[in-house]
Amino acid sequence: MKKTVSSLKAMKQKEKIVMITAYDALFANLFRDADILLVGDSLNMSFGGAKDTLSASLEQMIYHTKAVCNGAPDTFVVCDMPFGTYTDEQIALQNCIKVYQETNAGAVKIEGGVEKAHIIKALTTNSIAVMGHIGLMPQFVRSEGGYKIKGKDEANIAKLILDAKAIEEAGAFAIVIEGVKPEAAKAITQAVQIPTIGIGAGSDTDGQVLVWSDMFGLNTEFKPKFVRTYLDGATLFQNGLKEYMKNVKDGSFPDENEVY
Template structure:
């Protein structure tokens, strides 16, 4: 599959749905590259890989390490790297950290959370040669400030605010936008209000594509399964079964037999 560009991604608006999935290492990136249009190196790795309760303690060094691994595993796939919490509080720090991503990894773009309040930051990055993916709606990096993960778009006021956020991020120069945890009808209105593709996660089917955390989608992450996640396999059970079978064969001396011995 030919690698997408900023231009071809924009052309997918209201056309062929964009398939985005998270990836954190070369192993899974290599497995996903045949199906994914875009790989997102999400700060969600802090939870699924790091065992933390939220994404907030993720560092730039971690994101750069994982972005490099993903790019090595899927060199022909468009890769977006999350900017972690606290790395884009102002224009100066945002640009310095985004430049780190570009200098130290082959990632194609960065993603930052926030709506109209982050428009000036997005514009500053874009004006300095950084491709930006926006992220509005439920913002995981704001989970402590908001007292939990709360669905957005439950009122007309929230709907209009989300539309304003999307338009502000588009006008600032973002080439694509993630919308998370938003009522489906409102997410559809948001997608219709902008000319850039809108990728949903827990935001219904009236958008331009979907993204899921791969460990959720494959049933590997057991502590919590969000309502919007469809598990396409029971990965945790499959892994546990395989490891238990390995344990049994090792203890019974069945493995290794002559087929697996020099």
């Protein structure tokens, strides 16, 4: 059964939430049994070859969200709002309405804590479901001078808890916690009544999310410490290509059963 905002919130402390990225209809269909499919702006890095997520556009995100919704119509889909599309309440509302009108996404995701709470409030009061995102925030990579792990001291943990509570109060139904120390993620999770979904944040969150090309071993250039590889995808694809090339060159493909 397709998850809803209400059913996902009800999973807190009862059942772990499974979220995985998806960017097209083909893989969305393969991943349709997950609780949530996230159309992440990570697509710009994973499949666009960019150095960070900042150049992803709203048009890109809508295109890929449409595709994912088509491939997995019975799975809850979240669209990552790209950099620069929610700088104030009016712009955020305009862009998120566009996402809702042009896709079947169940929610949008926005990076930021206390400073973005008023924007989340503007969206949720206008019937747009929002997933928050705190901790290491990829859209802040240039302003922070790199990817910085958070929750290393009590002051920062307290700040993260304030961020989480502000997001919850603004009406968000869930929060992604990325790149924080496990003890910080645990404290945040215990401080709010909505589910937390971790990535590089330990096991005490209410769920987990990974980028699918990382977890299935397709990224041969870099593997983040927090990623567990569930499939040696790169080797499987490379071996398949070698076999195809061999069959084409020796004339064994196509055979008599593979022609009209």
